[in-house]
Amino acid sequence: MSDRQDMPPEDELPLDLKELIEKETTGSCGEAELFALQVLDDSMEPEFAKGCIIVIDPTGIIRNGSFVLAQLDDGELIFRQLLVQEDRYYLKPMRSRYETIEIPDLDRIKGVIVQRAGTRRSYHKHYD
Numbered sequence: 001m002s003d004r005q006d007m008p009p010e011d012e013l014p015l016d017l018k019e020l021i022e023k024e025t026t027g028s029c030g031e032a033e034l035f036a037l038q039v040l041d042d043s044m045e046p047e048f049a050k051g052c053i054i055v056i057d058p059t060g061i062i063r064n065g066s067f068v069l070a071q072l073d074d075g076e077l078i079f080r081q082l083l084v085q086e087d088r089y090y091l092k093p094m095r096s097r098y099e100t101i102e103i104p105d106l107d108r109i110k111g112v113i114v115q116r117a118g119t120r121r122s123y124h125k126h127y128d
Contacts, residue, residue: 034058036117037056038051039054043094043098044079044080047094053117054116055113055115056113057114062109062112063082065081067082067127068080068091068111069113070108072108079113081094083100090102113127114126114127
């Protein structure tokens with residue numbers, strides 16, 4: 001007998017992204033595990049197309065120019081490129097019509113994007 005019989009159907013399961021990220025990045029054995037998210041807008045095109053899958057390493061090395069998942073003041077999570085200029089930290093979109101956001105410190109970074117995946121193998125790419 002499977003435990004799945006006791007679970008509600010998948011379409012009834014609540015999914016709280018913030019809770020998932022907090023669980024993945026806090027002091028449990030899961031803190032070093034990679035996780036994947038889908039890109040929901042076109043702010044990071046052409047490098048990351050809307051709908052593509054990004055793989056995030058919550059323990060990845062944060063560098064100037066890294067693609068990161070960060071948490072804003074209001075708790076919202078955002079996917080952007082990290083820019084460091086004169087000891088200030090910015091989250092920059094690839095498309096100029098979206099705003100660049102300054103963050104107070106690197107504690108806001110919840111993970112580093114290490115891979116891009118899509119429906120075609122030619123779209124897959126790894127990031128250092």
